Amino acid sequence: MLKLRSSPALGSNLYKEALNSSGFQVTTYARPHDLLITRGQGSKLFDDLHNKSYVDFTAGIAVTSLGHSNEKVSQILCDQSKKLIHSSNLYYNAECLELSKKIVEKTKSLGGQHDCSKVFLCSTGTEANEAALKFAKKHGSLLGPKKHGIIAFENSFHGRTMGALSVTSNPKYRTPFGDLVPGTTFMNIHDELNVFSDFVKANKDTIAGLIVEPVQGEGGVFPVPTEKLAGLKKICSDNDVVVIHDEIQCGMGRTGKLWAHAYLPKEAHPDIFTSAKALGNGFPIAATMVNEKINNALKVGDHGTTYGGNPLGGAIGSYVMDTIGDEAFLQKVITKGQKFEERLQEIRARYPQHITDLRGRGLMIGLEFAEAPKDLISKCKDLGLLVITAGKSTVRFVPPLTISDSEIEEGLDIFEKAVNEVYT
Numbered sequence: 001m002l003k004l005r006s007s008p009a010l011g012s013n014l015y016k017e018a019l020n021s022s023g024f025q026v027t028t029y030a031r032p033h034d035l036l037i038t039r040g041q042g043s044k045l046f047d048d049l050h051n052k053s054y055v056d057f058t059a060g061i062a063v064t065s066l067g068h069s070n071e072k073v074s075q076i077l078c079d080q081s082k083k084l085i086h087s088s089n090l091y092y093n094a095e096c097l098e099l100s101k102k103i104v105e106k107t108k109s110l111g112g113q114h115d116c117s118k119v120f121l122c123s124t125g126t127e128a129n130e131a132a133l134k135f136a137k138k139h140g141s142l143l144g145p146k147k148h149g150i151i152a153f154e155n156s157f158h159g160r161t162m163g164a165l166s167v168t169s170n171p172k173y174r175t176p177f178g179d180l181v182p183g184t185t186f187m188n189i190h191d192e193l194n195v196f197s198d199f200v201k202a203n204k205d206t207i208a209g210l211i212v213e214p215v216q217g218e219g220g221v222f223p224v225p226t227e228k229l230a231g232l233k234k235i236c237s238d239n240d241v242v243v244i245h246d247e248i249q250c251g252m253g254r255t256g257k258l259w260a261h262a263y264l265p266k267e268a269h270p271d272i273f274t275s276a277k278a279l280g281n282g283f284p285i286a287a288t289m290v291n292e293k294i295n296n297a298l299k300v301g302d303h304g305t306t307y308g309g310n311p312l313g314g315a316i317g318s319y320v321m322d323t324i325g326d327e328a329f330l331q332k333v334i335t336k337g338q339k340f341e342e343r344l345q346e347i348r349a350r351y352p353q354h355i356t357d358l359r360g361r362g363l364m365i366g367l368e369f370a371e372a373p374k375d376l377i378s379k380c381k382d383l384g385l386l387v388i389t390a391g392k393s394t395v396r397f398v399p400p401l402t403i404s405d406s407e408i409e410e411g412l413d414i415f416e417k418a419v420n421e422v423y424t
């Protein structure tokens with residue numbers, strides 16, 4: 001058992017002062033001023049400054065799927081850091097070769113991209129999407145001089161860098177930043193397939209790719225219907241348009257399959273898909289997977305990264321992939337998801353005027369409220385539960401996939417109490 005270290009923040013005036021002001025960090029986040037996370041264990045987070053503990057239904061925004069301070073992850077981090085942390089992408093390292101092989105093999109054996117062929121390793125979700133967009137554009141450029149446009153969707157979230165932002169629809173994230181990468185067309189995922197078909201056919205010479213989250217996460221937890229994803233893939237394939245699935249939030253077991261696209265028939269699988277968040281259980285590692293058609297379009301020098309594909313991330317990712325990429329583990333995610341949903345349905349039934357919908361898959365669940373549930377989130381925090389929102393008025397439940405039944409109950413008891421207090 002690894003020894004827990006107490007935080008140097010305990011009782012420190014410096015931290016108290018920082019919490020009272022905005023500290024020394026830029027004001028891009030609205031953080032609560034009465035909460036300082038000092039440590040975590042499994043599905044619990046602790047604030048030793050205020051002597052409080054929290055059930056964590058956020059998992060660091062769908063990241064720590066194997067729980068906080070996972071003993072094995074810490075052990076690997078420790079051991080590998082003494083062996084080799086970084087050696088650059090100029091040379092092979094054993095850990096990343098192993099991780100890439102595991103991703104490809106597990107993807108195929110667990111119903112994901114049937115023609116998965118190669119992996120590009122990097123460090124963040126945004127970066128994985130940047131790679132995916134560039135790969136799609138590179139593929140397009142070999143078919144025609146103007147074929148570099150991208151179709152993206154309203155309500156999407158793909159990241160904050162200029163490329164990823166240019167396919168992220170939310171005006172709040174985009175507007176202040178002026179011109180983004182040109183060539184994006186936003187469509188509505190709820191449109192009939194013939195609307196897509198007409199558009200893609202009419203613009204096949206200028207569209208290189210389409211990017212979609214199989215379950216829209218930040219936008220409000222909206223699973224895209226299987227038939228829609230299958231239809232989009234067919235239209236795109238018929239017109240030489242590359243399909244990218246962004247599985248940064250919904251992948252790595254979150255929906256009860258290794259990848260959300262594993263719910264699709266084989267012919268509907270994407271050409272490229274991306275992963276990050278849970279892949280490193282908190283260590284920054286991300287990946288872009290491609291089939292042979294895409295790999296054939298790439299050549300040395302087309303893309304790169306300094307940190308990505310480092311042995312430390314590779315060693316951690318391998319362990320996470322082994323653990324989550326396991327049928328029995330994934331089955332438990334589905335069972336736990338059902339437990340969540342049953343209880344949330346009961347709560348919803350008691351507050352029909354306030355709670356309007358329940359959506360999701362596995363342990364990626366959204367509870368829709370009639371109005372933005374800001375007070376509820378804050379009440380949950382006061383009572384010892386961390387939950388986050390998505391979209392305009394959705395409470396998002398993305399706990400560690402390893403959460404125990406008793407922790408689910410404990411957290412949902414708090415949630416129910418908070419709903420009672422806010423809406424009664």
Ligand SMILES: Cc1ncc(COP(=O)(O)O)c(C=O)c1O
Binds near residue numbers: 157218247277
């Ligand atoms: C679907 C999706 N894509 C991309 C990203 C960006 O990932 P990162 O914050 O690791 O750059 C996120 C992050 O929330 C996401 O949910």
